[in-house]
Amino acid sequence: MIANPSLSTASSAEHLAAAATHGAPTHDPLPVVIGSARGAWVTDVEGRRYLDLLAGSPATAFGHRHPRPVAEARAQLNRLTVTSRAVHHEHFGALCAALAALCGMEMALPVTTGEEAVRAAVAAARAWGHRVKGVPAGRTRVVVASGYLPEDDAVSAGTGAHPPGCTVVPYGDLAAVAAALDAYAGETVAVLLEPVGGEAGVRVPPPGYLPGVRELTRSHGVLFLADERWSGLGRTGATFACEHEHVAPDLYVLGTALGGGVLPVAAVVSSAAVLGALRPGEYPPASGGGPLACAVALEVLAMLREGEPQRRARERGEQLHHELAGWVGAGAVREVRGRGLWAGVDIDPALGTGREIAERLMRRGVLVKDTHGSTIRIAPPLVISAEDLDLALEQLRSELVPAGTDRG
Template sequence: TTTIVSFSTDHEARADFGPYTPGFEIVPYGDLTALDRAMTENTVAVLLEPIQGEAGVLVPPAGYLAGVRELTRARNVLFVADEIQSGLGRTGRTFACEHEGVVPDMYVLGKALGGGVVPVSAVVSSAEILGVFRPGEHGSTFGGNPLACAVALEVVAMLRTGEFQRRAAELGEHLHHELGLLVGGGAVEAVRGRGLWAGVDIAPSLGTGREISERLMDRGVLVKDTHGSTIRIAPPLVIDREDLDWGLEQLRAVLGV
């Protein structure tokens, strides 16, 4: 946990913790030139979210992930994709990196891997890379247990059918179309995201992200606030269109549009 907050730029997550783990260089998200300049002969890996979740569902510029893959391969540096939030069908593909045809050297997975039932996380890579760890050298009390691993295996089996990726892509297109209609009317300033995942910037005059989230909760809809007046919408991948439309109706009612 201390190491994770060491490379966070979120004041709420980082402030008053420490001592921090050294060795991390923060690079502006989506800026290939800055990433290239930051890399040295001692750079071990580039770790990033293919879509930033906590920051407000920020989608990088087109070609960014492919550019990162090219840079890291040229420098013999690992490309590590944090797909804890974006992975496993959420964006309409199994992994968000697939939207640019990119395969990183390593995935970090969690959340959806437990099917929303049990906590489990995973680091996925090749034997060549993970083979640097030998039994007993490194482990995690959060890495899984027989029940969590059984659930995770079932999640992987369900994803093999492609059904949930297709649902996320199709319903996500509908979600973003409806949210896009709200932009420019004074209530919503911007909408971002992919698949069944959206970041919505609400006009600050209507309330903070927390306040909007609480008003939606009162109407039976759960969303997550983030910085300022931004909310994040992440419907379950099994949602049907009628329930999705009902949720959108509640958002429109809260915004008064």
Template sequence: MRARIGKGAPSPPGDAVTSTEALIAAAEAHTPHTYHPLPVVIAGAEGAWMTDVDGRRYLDLLAGYSALNFGHRNPRLIAAAKAQLDRVTLTSRAFHHDRFGAFCEQLAELCGMELVLPMNTGAEAVETALKTARKWGYRVKGVPDGRAKIVVAGNNFHGRTTTIVGFSTDLEARADFGPYTPGFEIVPYGDLTAMRAAVSENTVAVLLEPIQGEAGVLVPPAGYLAGVRELTRERNVLFVADEIQSGLGRTGRTFACEHEGVVPDVYVLGKALGGGVVPVSAVVSSAEVLGVFRPGEHGSTFGGNPLACAVALEVIAMLRTGEYQARAARLGEHLHGELRQLKDTGRVTAVRGRGLWAGVDIAPAVGTGREVSERLMERGVLVKDTHGATIRIAPPLMIGEEDLDRGLAELRAVLGA
């Protein structure tokens, strides 16, 4: 049975009287079928818990694919947003505003970089990084015009624009959207030999997720990221790290690259940077790299807007303490220890991940990832499946150990372990 709303939990809005079934039917009648969400309709949320229109509570073990690293309606982030709402929300980049400089300075400092180019969504940030790499290749490296090449990894997920899906190996993401943008070469993820063979004199960048999230939380072999870093330095190629899901505390470090002592040339950030309040993304790099842009060559009306900067500044302040990174490391060790025990039962075939992030492959005899997600939903726990057999676990970093154990206990029950 799904858990009922408890004392102190957020209540659904007073006018949320329409049934779950009717709300789902209305949504499906008026939007294309680009998602297959679980049959739950959320009306309120706080911390690691969400409440549906019927007042049932659910433990959130997905955290908006890492967009909610600090939990739902984190008081510090909501306060920052409310204060900014009373001042100014948008100026466009046609004018300066009083939060922009501090945001760029502090994010650059957090990353150990010099310049920040803010955007809104993760896909926009990836597109910005691709444009940056090509322009740097032509203006700084001296690649002949129109010949720039970017190497990417198989099973990648960097967004859903036409350019990005063109170098995806996921047929669902790619099919029927061609013709595709040229200039990309795909090599197997984790294969340093293949990467070395693919990098040529016209290669301007290697674009990688330090941990592949959508693919099922795939962690590369030890030494892979360090090897890519060495190769890119040797060949004068930019190492672009897509830390949209893996960054900002999720893996127990500020950035997942840190687990191998790697600092890329370019960070691509998003999701948690907006604190689950507003969409905020950014490309962060050196002056040599981002300094290639001139006025009019790239931009965004909403990128770096005052409201986004106010929230992101609070996110940066929270990360500076190291509290969330340490918490993700400590609870992540506990999470993976418990999941390894599940693997020993034979109900789970593989467990991957780092920090408070895990991909769990469900044994075929137990069911599909979707079926397990639905069974967990019925027991008051929300996760999401990917690629058929896998469920992803990524709770807010502020989750209590007791709540995490509750979620794991429900998973054990659903698996019959």
């Protein structure tokens, strides 16, 4: 029998040892144990404070314990938290209507996680392709240019692996999308891509790419699925990253920022023709769209309608990129990409991997995420103040561009 001692007063070392011994090795987190958080700051169990530039990938895009979604959650906890999808509850229809209005669509499917939302989007596209477009069941194909599908981690690493029923093409390559659509003209039902490649290290597509994909999907009679799990809901300074290119997709995939940092909530939003092609039981989310989740998400949507998160992302994003632009070619920094309050920074591999840089920054009191070898991803909560962002940038500069370093 495995002992289960209380760790309520344990040290970070004891928590880390328990996780290493009894936790399945599905992740490789930084060796920090968070005990509390507020806004853009987190505090470990020993009381050390860190500026959180991780944004919870992207669950805490609106910061930790934001008072508005927290207040909604507290009120709902005293009324109703979870119901079966075999019945209705008072917030479900309201959330679906609010999501549809925000996206300029007609229907929504609330789910729990971003990965589940991608699966739901693909399922809806295939149902539409079969029932509306007439592609035989089992032969529907999706062109993936986003660099990520939950069914195959190799895709997120850009290896070109092909999960079942998908054609994977390089991100940002319009000719590759066109070639895939031509090659599988009778089977392809959709193109799935990220308007900004978050999982791949904040890859901003080349000019004309998104409008070009939109035109290709229209001319081939297939759907454009915008994976806005990372880039949507204010992160880039607009409600959706597609807006920067004046592109309207056929379907939005929204990530866990919808949960306001309180609990995981995600969604798929599209037209009645697309989501209406699904049938009861064809894609049954296990727990998506419960009363607590919907109540919190409704408050997040109210915040987005007011425009404050988008404004803060624009203003703090200008501050972030103005500073980072001056580091390119100096010290360890080789390239900086991003949009809004979001950046990918490529590090000279000779000076350290992304993970090594992330651990050094952790010791300086700043948390960032390494991704794809020698890249770090910077994604502060949208509520971060100008002063706190300056403090974080000061620590980043000290680690990546030491005093006296010349530009290469």
